[in-house]
Amino acid sequence: MIYICTVHFQTKKWIKRQIYFIEKNLKMSYRILSCVPTGYINKAFYVASNYEPNSKISFNHADKLNYLARIVSLEANPEDIIIFLDGDAFPIAPIDDYILEKLSTHKLIAVQRLENDGDMQPHPSFSATTVGFWNEINGDWNPGFTWKDKYNNDVTDTGGNLLEKLVEGQIDWHPMIRTNKKIFIRYGLAFTIT
Numbered sequence: 001m002i003y004i005c006t007v008h009f010q011t012k013k014w015i016k017r018q019i020y021f022i023e024k025n026l027k028m029s030y031r032i033l034s035c036v037p038t039g040y041i042n043k044a045f046y047v048a049s050n051y052e053p054n055s056k057i058s059f060n061h062a063d064k065l066n067y068l069a070r071i072v073s074l075e076a077n078p079e080d081i082i083i084f085l086d087g088d089a090f091p092i093a094p095i096d097d098y099i100l101e102k103l104s105t106h107k108l109i110a111v112q113r114l115e116n117d118g119d120m121q122p123h124p125s126f127s128a129t130t131v132g133f134w135n136e137i138n139g140d141w142n143p144g145f146t147w148k149d150k151y152n153n154d155v156t157d158t159g160g161n162l163l164e165k166l167v168e169g170q171i172d173w174h175p176m177i178r179t180n181k182k183i184f185i186r187y188g189l190a191f192t193i194t
Contacts, residue, residue: 001080002030002099003131005068007061008087012040019044021090028096033071034087035064047071062141062158065124069134078132084110084124084141091126099128102174107133108166110159112175118150121159122166122173137165 004022008015015034019042022032031046038050049071053063065084072082081099102109108129110122124141133139143156145164166173 001076002026002028002083003072003076003080004030004032004083004085005034005065005072006032006085006087007035007064007068008037008040009035009061010037011087012037014088014090015040015042018085018087018090021092025091025094026096027094028081033068035068059142061124062143065141066139069139072131073135076131078130078135080131081128082131082134084127086125089125103128103130106174107171108173109176110173112177115178117155118148119155119157120147121145121157121163122175123159126176137169137171140165 006018015036019032022030023044032044033047034045034049035051036042036045036048041048047068049067051064051067053060053067055063069082069084072080076082081103083099099109108122108127110127111125112121113119113123113125129139140161141158143158143160145160145167146154146156147160147163149155165171
């Protein structure tokens with residue numbers, strides 16, 4: 001089973017498009033859990049929550065993803081897959097084989113936004129791992145852990161604490177880097193899945 005955790009922040013603009021492309025490009029059994037704007041209902045969602053954490057806006061997205069992951073952990077098996085997907089992100093080609101192949105050799109796969117001033121953390125625009133691994137490392141999307149950007153500034157962002165867990169544990173993960181190959185779309189940017 002695949003559990004997809006997605007956050008649609010303040011707008012429902014991308015929901016139908018995201019559901020369409022998930023249905024088209026994910027053949028394995030899946031359930032979608034989402035934080036959605038208040039009052040939004042869609043039968044495609046296994047869970048549609050209006051959860052609004054009591055956190056600063058810079059932590060809001062991470063807190064919602066962590067909340068959805070906790071819900072998944074209540075029912076999922078350790079070998080089940082958890083995918084984190086930004087509300088405006090969706091696969092435009094089949095991804096089942098890619099996910100299974102990469103997770104057979106890496107603990108985590110995720111977009112890495114090097115084009116964003118050298119951001120090196122796993123990014124939740126697309127990330128996948130097993131539920132067991134996420135729980136084993138106490139997965140956390142919050143900012144906090146810092147790294148140097150390409151201008152030598154200390155920065156943090158969503159995924160910072162996850163990067164810290166991967167670095168400290170010397171855990172091999174597979175970064176997905178932006179390329180011209182259009183397999184995965186976010187804000188109109190194409191990311192490869194090689």
